[in-house]
Amino acid sequence: MTGQEGPERPDGRGGPEGLEAQFAQWRSYLRRRPELRKADVEELEDHLRSSVDQLLAVGLRPDEAFLVAVKRMGSLDDLSAEFAREHSERLWKQLVLTGGADGTGRDTRPRRDLVVMIACAVGAAVSVKVPALFGLSLAEDGTFYALNAALFALPWLAGLLAWRRRARARLIGVLVAWFALGAVVANAYPLAGDSQSVVLTTLHLPVALWFAVGLAYVADDWRSPRRHMDLIRFTGEWVVYFVLIGLGGGVLVALTYGTFGAIGIVPDDFIGQWLLPCGAVGAVVVAGWLVEAKQGVVENIAPVLTRLFTPLFTAVLLGFLAVLAWTTSGIDVEREALILFDLLLIVVLGLLLYSVSARDPLQPPGLFDRLQLALVASALVIDVLVLVEVAGRIAEYGTTPNKAAALGLNIVLLVNLAWSAWLLTGFLRIRRRHTPFPALERWQTRYLPVYAVWAGTVSLVLPPVFGFA
Amino acid sequence: MRVAKDLVAASATPMVLGILAEGESYGYAILRRINELSGGELDWSEGLLYPLLHRLERLGYVESTWRAVAGERRRKYYRITAAGLAELAEQRRQWDTVVEALRKIWAGSGELRTLAIPAAVRP
Numbered sequence: 001m002t003g004q005e006g007p008e009r010p011d012g013r014g015g016p017e018g019l020e021a022q023f024a025q026w027r028s029y030l031r032r033r034p035e036l037r038k039a040d041v042e043e044l045e046d047h048l049r050s051s052v053d054q055l056l057a058v059g060l061r062p063d064e065a066f067l068v069a070v071k072r073m074g075s076l077d078d079l080s081a082e083f084a085r086e087h088s089e090r091l092w093k094q095l096v097l098t099g100g101a102d103g104t105g106r107d108t109r110p111r112r113d114l115v116v117m118i119a120c121a122v123g124a125a126v127s128v129k130v131p132a133l134f135g136l137s138l139a140e141d142g143t144f145y146a147l148n149a150a151l152f153a154l155p156w157l158a159g160l161l162a163w164r165r166r167a168r169a170r171l172i173g174v175l176v177a178w179f180a181l182g183a184v185v186a187n188a189y190p191l192a193g194d195s196q197s198v199v200l201t202t203l204h205l206p207v208a209l210w211f212a213v214g215l216a217y218v219a220d221d222w223r224s225p226r227r228h229m230d231l232i233r234f235t236g237e238w239v240v241y242f243v244l245i246g247l248g249g250g251v252l253v254a255l256t257y258g259t260f261g262a263i264g265i266v267p268d269d270f271i272g273q274w275l276l277p278c279g280a281v282g283a284v285v286v287a288g289w290l291v292e293a294k295q296g297v298v299e300n301i302a303p304v305l306t307r308l309f310t311p312l313f314t315a316v317l318l319g320f321l322a323v324l325a326w327t328t329s330g331i332d333v334e335r336e337a338l339i340l341f342d343l344l345l346i347v348v349l350g351l352l353l354y355s356v357s358a359r360d361p362l363q364p365p366g367l368f369d370r371l372q373l374a375l376v377a378s379a380l381v382i383d384v385l386v387l388v389e390v391a392g393r394i395a396e397y398g399t400t401p402n403k404a405a406a407l408g409l410n411i412v413l414l415v416n417l418a419w420s421a422w423l424l425t426g427f428l429r430i431r432r433r434h435t436p437f438p439a440l441e442r443w444q445t446r447y448l449p450v451y452a453v454w455a456g457t458v459s460l461v462l463p464p465v466f467g468f469a
Numbered sequence: 470m471r472v473a474k475d476l477v478a479a480s481a482t483p484m485v486l487g488i489l490a491e492g493e494s495y496g497y498a499i500l501r502r503i504n505e506l507s508g509g510e511l512d513w514s515e516g517l518l519y520p521l522l523h524r525l526e527r528l529g530y531v532e533s534t535w536r537a538v539a540g541e542r543r544r545k546y547y548r549i550t551a552a553g554l555a556e557l558a559e560q561r562r563q564w565d566t567v568v569e570a571l572r573k574i575w576a577g578s579g580e581l582r583t584l585a586i587p588a589a590v591r592p
Contacts, residue, residue, distance in 0.1 A: 039545070046497070046543070047496050079515060
């Protein structure tokens with residue numbers, strides 16, 4: 001701990017620099033405890049220094065004095081336990097929005113961040129109302145707003161992230177081009193309001209544009225697989241926060257409606273035209289910023305949900321397979337079946353992705369990994385059964401944009417899950433050749449561009465191919 | 470002889486408030502003063518003192534200021550407030566009652582004490 005040569009040093013006492021290094025080490029050790037604030041550490045350090053000074057005065061060498069003083073202070077665990085009893089709120093990690101909680105106020109970055117975030121959220125809210133100036137109303141031009149929904153919010157979120165990462169001009173150029181292309185797809189294509197392509201673009205364009213947000217997110221080191229994993233985590237937490245904000249918004253809307261209703265005013269227009277659209281696009285930015293700000297402060301929620309639901313989904317899927325085998329009835333693949341099973345695969349992939357994102361790669365395989373394999377395998381079996389049915393139908397009746405998109409998505413997900421299952425069997429040593437866990441991580445991060453390409457293809461290429469049907 | 474932990478904890482607040490009533494002070498000096506007053510018999514730890522000081526500060530009995538000592542080093546000084554003085558008076562009244570009662574009991578049972586201790590242990 002001392003890192004000193006001992007008594008043969010010229011001054012023969014360990015030297016004051018050695019002592020300072022020991023204080024620094026001790027300080028950094030204390031700083032890691034959540035119960036102790038910066039001011040507490042400073043106060044305790046003053047105590048320790050007073051104690052050392054007194055011991056030096058009675059003739060101890062600096063390193064001896066330090067050891068004795070630290071020993072007198074007693075175990076740090078006991079010390080922090082006492083602090084925790086007085087400051088129990090500190091164990092509930094709080095999100096510090098404006099900084100300066102440690103009383104220093106030196107760090108102005110959080111405050112600047114807050115200002116930029118509010119500017120971006122307001123910008124998003126304004127941009128969603130700008131088309132109204134040109135006579136496009138939410139009530140009558142629903143198609144326009146549906147197609148452009150992501151374009152009102154995501155560029156602002158991407159801008160916020162790019163600003164935080166101090167993105168280079170070239171990357172900003174790429175982002176601008178990406179969103180511009182999205183705007184072209186949403187507005188220049190002659191998509192009829194009742195066509196299948198409108199629905200497909202509405203669903204896929206936001207995903208394609210989310211990857212532009214992702215690019216802004218990884219702007220500081222866009223090639224690193226770690227950052228790609230961070231992007232997956234960011235996406236999961238963003239969804240959780242967005243949903244939570246949405247729930248809060250629901251309460252706000254209900255109360256607004258109720259209280260104004262009580263005095264005979266029905267605020268339909270205000271809620272429908274202003275509160276909902278502006279709130280929704282603003283929430284996109286705020287949720288993204290919250291994930292950034294709370295990183296490391298609050299436990300990630302997506303992996304917790306994953307842990308809860310993986311066993312439940314596994315049970316349901318295995319039960320479904322058992323019943324299917326028992327009754328020997330085929331799966332009804334009429335109409336929405338493909339979309340339903342796409343959703344199933346997305347959920348299973350999400351469960352897999354977020355447990356991978358939270359797992360310590362060095363941990364040996366456990367029960368949860370087996371459960372995961374069972375989940376993925378049963379989803380695969382079900383999906384293959386569905387695919388066989390659907391492929392037969394498409395061969396018989398020809399294809400439509402909906403069928404092509406659903407089938408393509410199904411294949412994209414199937415490939416990912418099949419290879420994940422294969423890697424999992426290797427990790428669980430069911431196969432003879434062992435694959436380490438990071439292989440699964442790498443597979444998931446490398447697969448990310450595939451989703452972007454597929455979402456882009458559906459919104460950019462499919463409509464012209466099918467004559468904008 | 471060491472004073473039992475519960476007793477140390479119970480007497481901690483009046484002890485600290487009493488020391489601060491003598492004049493403003495800081496953690497290390499308070500601890501040394503307690504040591505000195507009790508002849509080293511009171512087993513006070515930093516884990517007892519600092520959270521207690523923070524609690525007294527939260528309750529408004531003491532207030533603190535940071536002052537530079539030497540170079541970068543800063544020290545947190547505590548000063549008793551009017552509310553702290555009132556609390557000290559109240560605690561003192563209670564302690565006086567307890568001590569008074571104990572003294573009366575012990576004065577009455579002076580002979581009993583010598584009787585109860587076996588001869589071998591008697592000094």
